[in-house]
Amino acid sequence: MTFERYGARRYGNGDIVHIPFVRAGNWVFGTGLRAVLPNGLADPAVLRADRPLGLAPQAQREAEAIFGAMRQGLEQAGSAMDRVARLDQYYPDSRYVDPYHVARKQALAGQVAPSTSVVVDRLLNLDASMDVQVMAATAASGYTAQKAGAQQLNVPQTSGYAPCLRMGDMIFVAGQLARDSTGNIAPEAMVPAGQLWNGTRIKLETDYLVQKRLLPALEAAGSRLDLVLKAQVYLGHGEDLPAFWQSWSRAFGGRVPPTTVVPVRHPAFGTREATIEVNLVAAHAGGAQRLRDIDCDVALIAPDMMPARVFDGILFVAGLMGIEDGGLCGAARVEPSAPFYDDPVHAQMHDILQKAATIFAAAGTDLSRVTRALHFHADLGEFRRGYMAWDGDLRRAGLPFSAIQVADPIFLRGASVMLDLWGHAPA
Numbered sequence: 001m002t003f004e005r006y007g008a009r010r011y012g013n014g015d016i017v018h019i020p021f022v023r024a025g026n027w028v029f030g031t032g033l034r035a036v037l038p039n040g041l042a043d044p045a046v047l048r049a050d051r052p053l054g055l056a057p058q059a060q061r062e063a064e065a066i067f068g069a070m071r072q073g074l075e076q077a078g079s080a081m082d083r084v085a086r087l088d089q090y091y092p093d094s095r096y097v098d099p100y101h102v103a104r105k106q107a108l109a110g111q112v113a114p115s116t117s118v119v120v121d122r123l124l125n126l127d128a129s130m131d132v133q134v135m136a137a138t139a140a141s142g143y144t145a146q147k148a149g150a151q152q153l154n155v156p157q158t159s160g161y162a163p164c165l166r167m168g169d170m171i172f173v174a175g176q177l178a179r180d181s182t183g184n185i186a187p188e189a190m191v192p193a194g195q196l197w198n199g200t201r202i203k204l205e206t207d208y209l210v211q212k213r214l215l216p217a218l219e220a221a222g223s224r225l226d227l228v229l230k231a232q233v234y235l236g237h238g239e240d241l242p243a244f245w246q247s248w249s250r251a252f253g254g255r256v257p258p259t260t261v262v263p264v265r266h267p268a269f270g271t272r273e274a275t276i277e278v279n280l281v282a283a284h285a286g287g288a289q290r291l292r293d294i295d296c297d298v299a300l301i302a303p304d305m306m307p308a309r310v311f312d313g314i315l316f317v318a319g320l321m322g323i324e325d326g327g328l329c330g331a332a333r334v335e336p337s338a339p340f341y342d343d344p345v346h347a348q349m350h351d352i353l354q355k356a357a358t359i360f361a362a363a364g365t366d367l368s369r370v371t372r373a374l375h376f377h378a379d380l381g382e383f384r385r386g387y388m389a390w391d392g393d394l395r396r397a398g399l400p401f402s403a404i405q406v407a408d409p410i411f412l413r414g415a416s417v418m419l420d421l422w423g424h425a426p427a
Contacts (some may be wrong), residue, residue, distance in 0.1 A: 001025040001313050001426035003369055006076050008398045011040030016387065017398035021073040022371045024424035025313035026141035026168065028079040029371040030070055030134040032402030034125055035062035042127045059096035059129040063103030066132050071107070079136040081108055085145065085167040086281070087115040088133040088232075090404050094119050096129040097270075112161040113145070116175030116279045118234050119268045122380050122405035131402055133372065135172075143168035148221035164217040169287035169312065170229075171221040173280040176213040177271050178205045185273045186212070202240040205276050206247040214280060223282040227291065228257040229309050230316035232420070236275035238263030238411055241301075244276065249304050256305040260319030260420040262376050263407040283311050296362040298355040299324045301411070307359045314371070315363050315423035320355050321415060322348025328414050345382045345416045349389035352419045360423055367394060369424040373401040376418040378408035386417045 006021040018040070022029045035046045046065045047058060055061065071081055087104075091097055097117055104112060123131045137143040146166040165172045178189035189208035191199050210225075218224055235244060241261060249256055269277050283291050294308035300318055308317045322329045331347040353367070360366050377383055383403045390399065409415050 001424070003424050003426075004077070005398060005400070007073060009038045009040065012384075015395070016040075016384070017395065019398040019400045020069075021077050022400045023077040023138065024369070024371045025426060026138050026143065027314060027371075028074055028077040028136045028138060029400060029422065030073055030132075030136075031372045031374070031400040032124075033066050033070060033132040033134065034123065034128045034130070035065040036125060036128070040125070042125050047127065056102075057099040060099035060103050062129045063100040064107070066130070067103060067107035070132070070134055074134070074136055078138045078140060080139060082111065083137045083139065083143070083145070083167070084108065084113045084134055085137060085165060085170065086135040086172045087113055087161075088279075089115065089117045090120045090123065090131045091117065091129065092120060092123055093129070100130055111145070114163065114165050114172040114174035114279070115161040116232070116277065117270065118175075118264060118277065120264060120404050120406055124380065124383070124403050131404065133374070133402070137167050141168060148217070164221050166221050166284060169284040169290070171218065171223045171280075171282040171284055173214060173217045173282070175277045175279040176209055176217070177269055177274040177277055178208040178213065179271060179274075180212075183271065185271060190273075200243050202235075202237070202244045202275060203247045205274075206244055207251075209276065209278060210247070210251045214278065218280070218282055221282075222284050222286070224285065225252055227283040227285065227288060228252075229281045229283055229291070229311050231257060231259040232279050233259060233261045234264050234268060234277045235261060236264060236266035236268055238407055238409070240275065241411055245302055249302065254304050256302065258306055258308050258316050258318035260418070261301065262319070262418065262420075263410055265407045281316065287311070292363075294359060294363045296358050298358055299329075308363060310363050310425045313424060313426050315360065315365065315425040317356070317359055317421040317423065320352045320419045320421065321410065321412075322351035322417070323412065323415070328412055332414065343385060344414060345385040346389050348415070348417050349386035349419070352417070353389055353391075356419065356421055360425075363423070363425040365423060365425040367391065368397070370421060371400060371424055372420075372422040373399055374420040375401060375403040376406050376410065376420065377403060378406070378410050378416045380405040382416055
């Protein structure tokens with residue numbers, strides 16, 4: 001199956017090579033799309049910091065530039081804007097979201113794919129308003145977009161995205177909050193007003209989200225929970241992870257699909273009161289026999305989670321951290337009396353990449369076929385230290401990466417990085 005990279009760019013002093021677009025079989029991934037020049041710096045023709053009058057808002061101009069580059073990248077890789085199946089956006093400020101939506105609706109002719117928008121702490125460019133990821137089907141696949149879930153799920157009219165979409169035998173569910181028909185957090189998803197311990201908020205919110213948002217979306221598209229290939233979860237309060245996981249694991253009967261859980265700073269979502277947002281990729285029931293579970297011995301944030309699943313040539317990997325036995329990996333623990341010999345960020349990333357290599361090997365592939373690598377950091381100032389843990393040959397060839405600063409700590413004291421990987425595992 002085809003695996004090709006497009007548009008290599010060199011950042012910094014030239015030793016960080018970004019691959020914005022990758023074609024893997026029937027799919028094209030665009031990662032780390034920002035309004036930047038080939039050297040990674042913000043495009044002054046877009047920012048126009050000294051000539052801002054008479055123009056659309058800066059965030060809209062950036063989004064227009066991103067979608068222009070997206071169109072070119074997708075077409076070069078054999079896809080097109082009308083084959084976009086999924087969008088993910090990270091913003092350092094909620095004020096940038098609506099101007100982005102204006103440009104997105106124009107670029108996609110009002111047919112916006114399932115989308116997830118999250119407010120984060122920082123992006124790789126401090127003067128950037130957004131970082132965008134896209135996944136689209138190739139023209140050669142013959143896949144066409146089939147919307148689902150519009151009758152079951154409400155979405156904000158200003159966003160204009162489809163809550164759920166089928167492309168081939170993959171189902172894409174947009175980021176979901178525990179909202180009811182009013183667009184606000186459902187009363188059932190909250191502890192009753194005036195009561196301190198009548199339920200746990202994150203459990204109530206998670207249970208409602210699964211039963212009233214995710215399940216209806218999957219069912220409307222011809223899928224179900226046991227066919228989920230990957231979930232991304234954003235938690236507005238990192239300390240909620242243990243209680244969240246109890247509800248999440250129960251929903252899947254104790255066998256959790258690959259899940260990446262990212263701590264973000266509250267409020268981070270479109271509804272201010274929301275403390276969790278979840279998006280999904282799942283297989284259609286008609287393709288269930290093609291789904292392959294990848295089991296191997298790697299330490300994850302919970303023992304009841306699958307490390308990865310493969311479907312139609314795409315490897316969906318659980319979020320990876322430098323952990324063991326419920327705490328930081330040994331190599332990342334610095335001796336307080338002699339702290340200058342160690343680099344805990346590099347050590348965590350090295351541990352993560354060893355786990356990733358094990359998972360990819362178990363799936364019959366290797367890290368040269370990574371299609372997306374999202375680095376979530378507690379401090380983006382540590383990005384380069386972690387990035388340099390990648391194999392030198394892979395770095396020189398280039399990686400389809402982005403890096404986002406999220407809430408500190410990443411669940412554990414001293415934990416500085418989490419990696420969200422997608423890959424190509426041809427049959």
